[in-house]
Amino acid sequence: MPWTSRPADAAALPERYRRFHAEASAFLAPEDLMTDPLRTLAFGTDASFYRLLPRMVVRPRTPEAVQRLLEAARRYRVSLTFRAAGTSLSGQSVTDSVLVLVAGAWRRWEVLDGGERIALEPGVIGAEANASLAPYGRKIGPDPASINAAMVGGIVANNSSGMCCGTAQNSYRTAAAMKLVLADGAFLDTGDAPSRRRFAETHRDLCQGLAAIRDEIAGDDALSRRIREKFRIKNTTGYSLNAFVDFHDPIDILMHLMVGSEGTLGFMAEVTLDTVVEHPCKASALLLFPDIEQAARATMALKGGPVAAAELMDRASLRSVESKPGMPASLAALGPEACALLVETRAADREALGRQTGEVGRLLSSATTLAPVAFTSDKAETERLWDVRRGLFPAVGAARPIGTTVVIEDVAFPMQHLAAGTVELQRLMRAHGYAEGIIFGHALDGNLHFVFTQGFEDPAEIRRYQGLMDEVCRTVVERFDGSLKGEHGTGRNMAPFVELEWGQKAYALMKRLKALLDPDQILNPGVVLNDDAQAHLKNLKPLPRAHEMVDRCTECGFCEPRCPSRDLSTSPRQRIVVQREVARLRRSGQDPARLERLVKDFGWLGEATCAADGLCATACPVAIDTGAFMKTLRAAGHGEEARKAAARQAARYDRFAARVRLGLGAAGAAQAVLGSGLLRGLSSAARALSGGRLPLWNRWTPGPAPAVDFRDVVRGEGRRVVYFPSCIVRMMGPARADPESRAVFEAALSVLGKAGYDVLFPAGLPSLCCGLTFDSKGFPDLADRKARELERALLEKSEGGAIPVLCDTSPCVQRMKKGVDPRLSIHEPAEFVQRFLLDRLRFRRQPGAVAVHPTCSTVKMGLAGGLRAVAEACAETVVVPPRVGCCGFAGDRGYTHPELNASALSELRAGVGGCGEGFSNSRTCEIGLSLHAGIPYRSILFLVDRCTT
DSSP states (O other), rough: OOOOOOOHHHHTTTTTHHHHHHHHHHHOOOEEESSHHHHHHHHBOOSSSOOOOEEEEOOOOOOOHHHHHHHHHHTTTEEEEEESSSOOSSSOOOOOOOEEOOOTTOOEEEEEEEGGGGEEOTSSHHHHHHHGGGGGGGSSOOOOTTTTTBBBHHHHHTOOOOOSOTTTSSSSHHHEEEEEEEEEEEEEEEHHHHHHHHHHHHHHHHHHHHHHHHHHHHTTTHHHHHHHHTSOOOOSOOOOOOHHOOOOOOEEEEEEHHHTTTTTTEEEEEEEEEEEESSSSSEEEEEEEEEEEHHHHHHHTTSSSSSSSSEEEOOHHHHHTTTTTOOOOOGGGGTTOEEEEEEEEEEEEEEHHHHHHHHHHHTTTTTTOOSSOBBOOOOHHHHHHHHHTTHHHHHHHHOOOTEEEEEEEEEEEOOOOOOHHHHHHHHHHHTTTTTTTTEEEGGGEEEEEEEEEOOSSHHHHHHHHHHHHHHHHIIIIIIIIOOOOOSSSSTSSSGGHHHHHHHHHHHHHHHHHHHHHTTTBBBTSSSSSSOOOOGGSSOOOOOOOOOOTTOOOOOTTTGGGOOOTTTTTTHHHHHHHHHHHHHHHHHOOOOHHHHHHHHHHHHHIITTOOOOOOOOOHHHHHOOHHHHHHHHHHHHHHOOHHHHHHHHHTTTHHHHHHHHHHHHHHHHHHHHHHHHHHHHHHHHHHHTTTTOSOOOOTTTTTEEEOOOOOOBBOSSEEEEEEEEHHHHHHHEEEETTTSSSHHHHHHHHHHHHHHTTEEETTTTTGGGOHHHHHHTTTTTHHHHHHHHHHHHHHHHTTTTTTTOOOSOOOOHHHHHHHSSOTOOOEOHHHHIIIIITTTSBBOEEEEEEEEOOOHHHHHHHOOOHHHHHHHHEEEEEEOOTOOOOOSSSSTTTHHHHHHHHHHTTHHHHTTTEEEEEEEESOHHHHHHHHHHHHSSSHHHHHHHTTBOO
């Protein structure tokens, strides 16, 4: 069921917003029009250190809807701020007016011209675009560090770059066409000749205004030269004035002005980018220097050489990670002024790669290094080297005092000033009391990031920050003529300093441009241009304590693409934001009505719809598992009766399992008599009458597994395994809709029989459980008790861990590996097949395509590749559907909150086209997968059994 705001929420808005809301209600779905306090808070938070609470959050899904929103915004004098992933660092995606979401929609893309170009809607994640281009050996040019979360709309609107793209392959240089909606509602497709002609006729004044600015710049030699010089290095301060120098046609100028405009000039409904080559062969070297000056000199020598990236890291950066596991031992022995460059070169083949590493060595022959230049192309070793660079931000984030935020500033120097600029940045940070700050960046482009922790609760701290930024801005501009923003966008953070960097004349042209395209000032006011000299010191975000498990969250948003509820309710970042506000209100005693409402709405928007899969931690820079945090909230919410009932279930688990089988049998009998359609209708009606408390039956609900007395099978061929059929597999057999009639443990026993294994079962099996079901429901003590029982049984049967253990359910395996005696060697199905059965079985590939779904636990254990490899040994074609992560079934939540499962798998059916069946390694996940794919999903063991002798 979609969550909708209460009518009273909109009724409480100021009059012009009420009118805007009423008009928007005519063409937006209720779930796409949000005025409730929880979601306006949640979406009013981005990765920056600013917070503004929008009065309303809307999600249009078509260009026509955007046009109608703009029309209403003009009529009622309401400003709009467009937002994609919210990974922006400078405050450009927050507002106190109307926030217009791209995330959750605008996800289409099309690869064009054999991969030479790609057309992308703004809600496509950058990494998704690259995945679609990988088969062509191509990628998009921009490569920001946030590419696994950042969306194309934000990447282009901020002119994001990154470690390798420099200024030659950024969004500005690779933009080929755009579909735009301007502030007056006009639609323009710059890649369509008729659309361009119509626009030139209907918007003659606009085109003439752009041409006038172009001609004025062309007639001013000094300004033209300055613009060209400013964009030789990375620069995202202000608007892309280089468009007036690089292009003549006003429509081409307009398209390139949109790049880096941060939603202040119009809306990009689609962008077509020229792609760049993704070379398959790479080599990296970590170069160590006695000081920054020597590192900068080496960077200058590398400029123009066959170098894809050269990442500079000062001594404070290296010190922040040198004690982390896996870091090179040489880091700890460096002197106090040492500096490093992490260099990468890429080529089409190994021979070319060898020539290039040799050329880099020659370019560095006169450099003063602390060790010889040594490249490696070993994937594991290069990953270890790049872990040094990737670990810098997490190290600062994890070590910061609770209540402070991590500030990442971003400047660029002309290459000849890189050494002096870096040294001066170090001096300024120390002078203003930021000695713990680190400096790193993309040295080939003179682009440096300086990172420090900052609290905004104390006015003295704000003044300290102000002093640093004022002096940094003056130094970068007046002493080194650099960029105040190299790649993070101007936003609110640097808007007051745009005139300082560009001067009065260029700044005046920017203001003319804004007035020309947005005369009513309805598009993201206060961003890019802001005459308030104190704007960067206002609306600073608080980060109050909430819980030790989540207090280190920097609200970056990297977790969101991994979350199965992100399009349904809230994401991990948003759950933490809300809990921080709840904690603040409880401590302060302020606004008890708001506190009560947040707590109540969080029940469904936060806790109930969290799958608690923990995948968020795999993308989080500081490894926060918001799912585990939700489990603590569940535990705190249990009353005494609930705890007693759970304890009774744990104590007599065999009886509980028998009751489940009985219930599944009854449901199967009802299905046989009533038919799937009628039973689904009755279940749906009963669920509605219960207020959503009763589970929702579906046609892929399993029948009961056979009640089997598991006895050891001894073949005497010298191989033994302890087999633990999970409690879910012991309860759940196949669904009536599935042509397969066997239970999972029957397929497992067949495979093990072919391999000649003695199969041993732990004693007391009917009562054994790994504890996962209790853990997910917020009963950690009972979960640990069941895990200890299982541990004792497995240790006894495996002779103290001498015999490997097979469990047929991946989530159970993950819990067992984390919580039981390390002597036990426990394996999930694909892992066991790969390790022990490849030499004991003869595989034959079946024709056609099969789908494979790595569960969350499979991914977290690093076994997704093994699952796919086993499937590829069995089938000619293996499909892993894109954009399908956690299935959201989450044990039994697929029944109790089916909307979570449906939202998480909304793109599954399209992704399995051409597949007749799917395979995974979790019986409950397979229920939801089958339901939403329209094909049966089963354990990978069934495929192995079918394709081996």
